[in-house]
Amino acid sequence: MQRHMPIGYKIVDGKIVLNVEKVEVIQKIFKDYLNGVSMITIAKELTATGFLNANNKPNWNHGSVGRILENSKYLGDSMYPQIIDEVTFELVQQQRKAKNKKLGRTPQINTRKNQSVFTSKLKCGECGNIYRKYIEHAGRPSEKSNWKCKRYIYQNRVHCRNLFLTGKDIENIFISATNKILSRMWILDKEKKKEPSKMTIEIRNLEERIKELEDEKQFSSKELAELIFKRAKAYYKISKIDDYDYTTKKIKEELLDKQPLTEFNEELFINIVEEIIIYKDGKIQVEYINGIMMEEDYGEIRKDE
Template sequence: MMQRHMPMGYKMVNGAVEIQEEHAKTVKSIFADYIAGKSMFAIAKDLTAIGVLNANKKPNWNHGSVGKILQNIRYQGDELYPRLIDDETFKKAQERRGRVEKKLSRTQQVQAIRNQTVFSGMIRCGECGENYKKYIEHAGKSSEKVKWKCKHYIYQNRVLCKNHFFTDEDLKEIFIEATNQLLRQRWLIEKIKPQEPPKMSLDLRETENRIKELELEGDYSNPILPELILRRAQLYYAGAKVYDQPRNAEKLKEALAENTTLTEFDEELFKTIIKQMTIYKETKIAVEFIGGITIERPIETQRKDGNHGSSKKDGSNHTASNEI
């Protein structure tokens, strides 16, 4: 009698494990078919179609149940289980599994690259702080839709963040509107503050003075000197503020120089001048340009059946700020 805790193809007789011939034939056929080139999905489909019982005594097979059999080292035999699959057959099955998994991994990597768009990593949720992620609904069907949702929209199998959903077209339109507002208010770029030198902290000043003392004394062999020099570098790095607004302001001017009104989405322009877009529930979208300029757009969400739909933008009552 086959037992659930025991690999398929074995049975317990008088306290000893023996081969259950009927199920052993199924196990052997799975290995043979797989080595011959049949996929685990195809094997599972065929076994289900002809009504072969699985380890749980049900005629339902899937990719996972076939995979568990193919990777079970018990079939090679040990002190408890008699050999059911020879070493060469088991080795060939594992080699093919490795090739398939490697190919699948490459396919998944390629798919991940394809899923990357100009908006990837650029849209942030202003409610929970997570990035927005592209979700494909009804994939492969005529009703397929692509929407950008907060990464924490679904967390641990429940809806967590209820911020707005957006389509690619929504985000493109937001960019166009915000950029056109900036084109009408070019003076915002001129308000960017000049670069400020980093201020020296007390700790840094004391470290700097101690280094100078040792150097004046000519005590270059003092073991504490390298530590002080490293400490000074760490303090400079920690305290330094990089103000790149002036450089980015020029970059922004150059990018917008030949534009008076943007009528369609320009991917290269987006990548050049946008730092981040932040979505705030029920209120606004903050479009941050390089150089610290932020244009805020109001949003209104239409809900259907209790779910968040895509956004509707209103061209009025917008604000702009220069965050330094």
């Protein structure tokens, strides 16, 4: 799950609701693309208007627009209200495929689009990079795939020597961690510690300094831009805290009446796992969407296979 909430949504009283102003921009992006406006042109327009991207920066490019156009969360699901109708979304996907074919852009085996449900969910605990799926000897009897840290090989040199995982390893890690929750559902009823006072003070100080700079008409100052970015991050942290009750309820609904898992459940994995963090010493942390962590041991997982 991308770590940021998709643009167009916000948290209100612990629930994900539409951010009307941003919804209009998202819908315009889809409409413009269907009307033949290129992604580069759309990116330039978004940058020129100062519209913030997923990292709360007014910098857009071909890739960031593409991620908007391919984000299926805009179709709506159990957590996110619908922003884009199914017909529009499907037409955009068809148009992108047609353009890629015309330009000779064919999928590559190890590109992100050809990964799996684990893509963007696996994180290296040693260097902080994501894990990617690498296929070796493709199309041959000896073909095999492993998930490795993105920085395992960088500029033809080994940089990160973290563990390699097979898809089966990841499935078993999820099964083991989730079964621990199923066997002690009471842990979902533990209240998450909140930090409102500290965050309120931080935001208040940021707001005061931002107002000072704006009163001085220093709208182009580097400090003002940095403070606005810090303020956005602070509000994002608060939204994550407020989201705890909602996401915990979501996990409970997903696990309701479930027996201990014996097989990998792809839909359940997508709906309740935030990320899996892998460490070189074999420690693996499974973080669920409400922030709860379950720890697994790589050696034990392999031993049980």
